[in-house]
Amino acid sequence: MIVDEFWEPAENISAEIKIKRSIFIAHISVARTEEDARQFVTHISQKHKQATHNCWAYRIGVDPPHEYSSDDGEPNGTAGKPILGAIQRFDVTNTVLVVTRYFGGIKLGVRGLIEAYGEAASNVLENAGKIRGRLGSRCNIQIDYPSYSAFLYQLKGLGVEEGSCNVTFEEDVRVSCFVPLSLWGRVEAFLCESQNRSFIKGWSRE
Structure with missing residues (x-):
């Protein structure tokens, strides 16, 4: 069976949350190629080059989608995977999502980081909404x-x-x-x- 229906973000937006004095700013954009996704990651990373981390994930195309994620220096599996997991749960593709973290002086631990990055990603996905494409x-x-x-x-x-x-x-x-x-x-x-x-x-x- 040919799959031709998909969902992608309705808006390119940013949303901020604060957890134990660390600021997490999630940025989401439509990207229909991996090159577009990486250019967006570079743009956000340069814009927030003073941040502690710019962690990211993208999901491009359908059947199957191309997926990639990066922890950008956070402990392995604590940032990129939760971000990608949020994208998958929201069931969107052609999506790149960068979560910028400004460290607030309180360590969150492995579980805390996973929850924080996942929450930041889920929050911006909800705010962006999604639209159907074919x-x-x-x-x-x-x-x-x-x-x-x-x-x-x-x-x-x-x-x-x-x-x-x-x-x-x-x-x-x-x-x-x-x-x-x-x-x-x-x-x-x-x-x-x-x-x-x-x-x-x-x-x-x-």
Whole structure:
């Protein structure tokens, strides 16, 4: 089964919490490539270069996602993994999350660090919210005017959302629509058959 639906952060924001005088500032951003994620980590690390630590994790893509995390000098497994765990529990991808820590003079211990970084990450994830996305491609179709309404009706019946279609009226009708990855097999078969029957004049996939 092809998985094409995913969730990603709705906003790029920061959120701060304070635990035993240490300040934890969590920064979240959408990143659709690992390079984008690492650039965001570098940006936050430079912005907060006076901080004690800038720990981070990212999760990119779907089926399977690419995941990575870093403790940035904190004890092994106490920062990067809790941050990544929060991202996984929130069920988002295309996500990079950096938690900046300014040490307040009181040591938290291993368990305390795990809980603090996890709480900071969960807090910013909740504040950012999430939106649905789908993998797929745009399809451009040329249709004669008499076939236009019937064609769109059949395309909608295959699962293509009418709201994803942009229509322009020229010498013929031009339809540009988004086709989710899981629908491409049957949509492609329908388009080929329609062109063979001269129901449409032509089509292409971006």
